[in-house]
Amino acid sequence: MVRNMSQNTINTALRWIILTGIFIIPFVPLIVSPSMFFPFITGKNFTFRILVEIVFAVWLVLMYRDASYRPKFSWMFAAIAGFIGVMTFADLFGENPIKSIWSNFERMEGLVALLHLGAYAIVAGTTLRTEYLWGVFAHTSLGASLIVGSYAALQLVGSVATHQGSRLDATLGNASYLAVYMLFHIFIAAFLWARQAERPWAKWVYAPIILFETFILYHTATRGTILGLLGGTLVAALLVSIFGRDTPRVRKIAVGFIAAVVLIVGSFLAVKDAQFVKDSPVLSRFASISLEERTTQSRFIIWGMAFEGFKEHPILGWGQENFNIVFNKFFKPVLxxxxxxxxxxHNVFLDWLTAGGALGLLSYLSLFGAALWVIWRVGALSVVERSILTGLLAAYFAHNFFVFDNIVSYILFFSFLGYMTSVGHRVRAAETDATIIEPPSHVASSIVASIVIASLMFSIYFINIRGVLAAQTLLRAISQQETVDGNFALFKKATSYHYATQEVREQLLRFASDVGRANIPQETKNEILTYAVNEMAKQIQIQPNDTRLLLFYGSFMDQLGQREQAIELLTEARRTSPGKQLVWIGLGNTYLNQGDYETMIEVFREGYELETTNQRMHLAYAIGAIYADRRDIEKELLTEDFETYYIWRDAVVNAYASQKRFPELVAIWEKRVSAQPDNAQYNLSLGAAYAQNGEFRKAIGQIQKTIELNPDFKETGEYYISELRAGRLP
Known part of the structure; x- marks a missing residue:
C-alpha cells in the first residue's frame, strides 16, 4: 500500500508538470524576442518547442508508469500519426532534406515543427482527460487572446506602433497571423457561450468578447480570413437551422443570422463604388476584389505553378520548405x-500538395475529416456545439485558401486536434474493459526516467539552445559594432552553430559585399571575403538548385572580379529559373563587366523577349546596347513611351558618360532640370554636360544658376566659370 501511495504521488506530480506546461502554451503568442533574428517568429517557436519537449518527456515517464495515459486508437490519433508519417517520408526523400527538417528562422516550420505539434496534440489529448480541463484550457487561451487583442486595439488608436505597414499585427508581427488568431478565438468564445447558455451571465461575458475580437479581425484587413469568418458562421448557422429542432429559439436566431449576412453582403455589393467605401482602408480592399485585380491574377498564376510542381513529384512532393524551388523553376515572367x-x-492546400504530393495533401485533409467524424459521430456534443466546431473548421479551411500557416495558427489547430483526440480517447477508454496493469518497479522507472531526462537535455540543446544562440548572434552580427572585426567575429560564431545556415550565410555575403567597398585594411578585407566565399560554396553544395543562392553568390563573385566563376553560377541560376528575368539581368551584367558585349547583348535580348513590359529588363537591355554601341537596339528601346522611366536612371547617365555620348547626356539633364528647375545638383550636372559637349557659354549659365540655388557653392562655382572662360574644362 505504501508503494502504491508513493507511485500515485509521483504520478500526480508528473501529471501536474504536464498540465503546467500545456497551460503555459496559450501565452506563447505574447512572446516577442527583440534580441533574436526574426523576433516575432523565433522566440515563440523556441519557447513552444522547449515546452513541448518538457511535457512530452514527462508524459513518456507517466505513460510508462500509468497505462491509462497511453494513447488508444482513434481515427483522430490515426490521422495525426498518418499525416506526420507521410510528411516524414516526403521530407527525408525530398529536394533538400536538411531544410525540410530544420526550416529557417523566418518560418521555423519543417519536420521539427511538425513533430513538436504532433507530440503536443497527443500529450494534450491524453492528459486533459475531462471536459472541465478542456474548458479551463479554452478559457486560458481566450484570456491570452484578449491581451493580444488589447495590444492590437492600442495600435488602432495610435498608442502603439504597428510593425508592418498600417494594418494591425499586435505581438504577432503580421496582420494575417493576427487575423487567424482572432478567428479561432471568436469560435472558441462562441463554443464556450453555447456550453454556458443556460447561465444568465454567459451572454454578458462571451458576446462582448466575440464582438471585440471580430472588431480586431476586421481591422487586420485580411480579406481571406474575414471571408472565412463569414463562411464559417454561415456554415454553423445553416447546420443549426437544419438540425437544431430541439432548440427552436437558437434555430430562429440562426435563420435570422443567415438572412442578415445575405442582406449585408448584398448591400455591400450594391454600394461598393460609394465614396465611403473607397475611403475605408478595410472596405476598399474588399471592393477591389475581382478577377482582374493584380493580386488575384498573380495568386492564380502562382497556384498554377504549384500544380506544375505537383505534377513533377506527384506522390510525395518536394518536401517541406522547398516551394521556392518550385516557384523558381516554373516562374512566369509576367510575375x-x-x-x-x-x-x-499562399494556399495551404497547395503548399501541402507541393510539399507532400498527393499523399501529403490527402493526409492533411484527413485531419479535417477525422475531426468532423469525432464532432458528429463520436463526441457527446449538442447540435449547437457541433455546428460551432464545424463552423470553425470551415472558417479555417476557407482562410487556408488564401494565406499560409504560422506557429500561432498551428498551435491553435493542433490544440483543436488534441481536443478531438481527447474525446476519442475517452470514448475508447469507456468502451474498453479496464485492465489492471502492475506498476513498473522502482528500478525500471528510474532507468526509463534517466533515459528520458538525458534525451530531453540533448534535444533542448541540439534543437533549441543552438538555434537561440545562432539567432541572437546573427542579429548582433548584422548590427553596427565598434569595428568590422567585431562584426566578422560574430558572423564566424553564428556559422559555428550550424543552424539556419542559409540565412546566416546570406547575411554574411551581404556583410562581405559591403566590406568589399569599404575603406579598411586589405588584409582584413581579404580574410572576410575569403571566408564568405568558402561559406557560400558550402551552402551551394547543400542547396545546388536554389536560384536565390546562385544569383546572390554569382553577383558577389562578379563584384570580386571573379567573372568566370560568376558566369558559371549565374548560368546555373538561369537553368534553375529560366523565366526569372532578374537572373538574366545578373548574367548579362556580368558579361558586360567582362567586356564580352556580343554575348551580353544576346543574353539581354533573350531575357527581354520573355516579358517586354518589365521596365527593369528593358532598361538593362538598353544600357547594354549603349555600352555595345548598338544604336539600332538603343533607338528601338529608348522610346518616348519609356522616356519618363529611363531619364531618371543614373545607370543610363553612367553608360552615356563612359561612352562619351555627351549630346545624349545633355538631353537627359535638360529633361531633369525642366522637371525640377530648383534642384541645384541637376543644374550643375547639366552645366557639366554642356561643358563636356563643348557648349561653354551654356555651361557657365547653368553654373551661375547653381550658385543662385546654393550660395555655399559660390567659391567652387566661380572657379569653374573662370576655367571655362579661359577655354579649359575645370
Missing amino acids: YKQEPWFDRA
Whole structure:
C-alpha cells in the first residue's frame, strides 16, 4: 500500500508538470524576442518547442508508469500519426532534406515543427482527460487572446506602433497571423457561450468578447480570413437551422443570422463604388476584389505553378520548405512586379500538395475529416456545439485558401486536434474493459526516467539552445559594432552553430559585399571575403538548385572580379529559373563587366523577349546596347513611351558618360532640370554636360544658376566659370 501511495504521488506530480506546461502554451503568442533574428517568429517557436519537449518527456515517464495515459486508437490519433508519417517520408526523400527538417528562422516550420505539434496534440489529448480541463484550457487561451487583442486595439488608436505597414499585427508581427488568431478565438468564445447558455451571465461575458475580437479581425484587413469568418458562421448557422429542432429559439436566431449576412453582403455589393467605401482602408480592399485585380491574377498564376510542381513529384512532393524551388523553376515572367522570392503558395492546400504530393495533401485533409467524424459521430456534443466546431473548421479551411500557416495558427489547430483526440480517447477508454496493469518497479522507472531526462537535455540543446544562440548572434552580427572585426567575429560564431545556415550565410555575403567597398585594411578585407566565399560554396553544395543562392553568390563573385566563376553560377541560376528575368539581368551584367558585349547583348535580348513590359529588363537591355554601341537596339528601346522611366536612371547617365555620348547626356539633364528647375545638383550636372559637349557659354549659365540655388557653392562655382572662360574644362 505504501508503494502504491508513493507511485500515485509521483504520478500526480508528473501529471501536474504536464498540465503546467500545456497551460503555459496559450501565452506563447505574447512572446516577442527583440534580441533574436526574426523576433516575432523565433522566440515563440523556441519557447513552444522547449515546452513541448518538457511535457512530452514527462508524459513518456507517466505513460510508462500509468497505462491509462497511453494513447488508444482513434481515427483522430490515426490521422495525426498518418499525416506526420507521410510528411516524414516526403521530407527525408525530398529536394533538400536538411531544410525540410530544420526550416529557417523566418518560418521555423519543417519536420521539427511538425513533430513538436504532433507530440503536443497527443500529450494534450491524453492528459486533459475531462471536459472541465478542456474548458479551463479554452478559457486560458481566450484570456491570452484578449491581451493580444488589447495590444492590437492600442495600435488602432495610435498608442502603439504597428510593425508592418498600417494594418494591425499586435505581438504577432503580421496582420494575417493576427487575423487567424482572432478567428479561432471568436469560435472558441462562441463554443464556450453555447456550453454556458443556460447561465444568465454567459451572454454578458462571451458576446462582448466575440464582438471585440471580430472588431480586431476586421481591422487586420485580411480579406481571406474575414471571408472565412463569414463562411464559417454561415456554415454553423445553416447546420443549426437544419438540425437544431430541439432548440427552436437558437434555430430562429440562426435563420435570422443567415438572412442578415445575405442582406449585408448584398448591400455591400450594391454600394461598393460609394465614396465611403473607397475611403475605408478595410472596405476598399474588399471592393477591389475581382478577377482582374493584380493580386488575384498573380495568386492564380502562382497556384498554377504549384500544380506544375505537383505534377513533377506527384506522390510525395518536394518536401517541406522547398516551394521556392518550385516557384523558381516554373516562374512566369509576367510575375516580375511581385516579390521575387516566394516560399509559399499562399494556399495551404497547395503548399501541402507541393510539399507532400498527393499523399501529403490527402493526409492533411484527413485531419479535417477525422475531426468532423469525432464532432458528429463520436463526441457527446449538442447540435449547437457541433455546428460551432464545424463552423470553425470551415472558417479555417476557407482562410487556408488564401494565406499560409504560422506557429500561432498551428498551435491553435493542433490544440483543436488534441481536443478531438481527447474525446476519442475517452470514448475508447469507456468502451474498453479496464485492465489492471502492475506498476513498473522502482528500478525500471528510474532507468526509463534517466533515459528520458538525458534525451530531453540533448534535444533542448541540439534543437533549441543552438538555434537561440545562432539567432541572437546573427542579429548582433548584422548590427553596427565598434569595428568590422567585431562584426566578422560574430558572423564566424553564428556559422559555428550550424543552424539556419542559409540565412546566416546570406547575411554574411551581404556583410562581405559591403566590406568589399569599404575603406579598411586589405588584409582584413581579404580574410572576410575569403571566408564568405568558402561559406557560400558550402551552402551551394547543400542547396545546388536554389536560384536565390546562385544569383546572390554569382553577383558577389562578379563584384570580386571573379567573372568566370560568376558566369558559371549565374548560368546555373538561369537553368534553375529560366523565366526569372532578374537572373538574366545578373548574367548579362556580368558579361558586360567582362567586356564580352556580343554575348551580353544576346543574353539581354533573350531575357527581354520573355516579358517586354518589365521596365527593369528593358532598361538593362538598353544600357547594354549603349555600352555595345548598338544604336539600332538603343533607338528601338529608348522610346518616348519609356522616356519618363529611363531619364531618371543614373545607370543610363553612367553608360552615356563612359561612352562619351555627351549630346545624349545633355538631353537627359535638360529633361531633369525642366522637371525640377530648383534642384541645384541637376543644374550643375547639366552645366557639366554642356561643358563636356563643348557648349561653354551654356555651361557657365547653368553654373551661375547653381550658385543662385546654393550660395555655399559660390567659391567652387566661380572657379569653374573662370576655367571655362579661359577655354579649359575645370
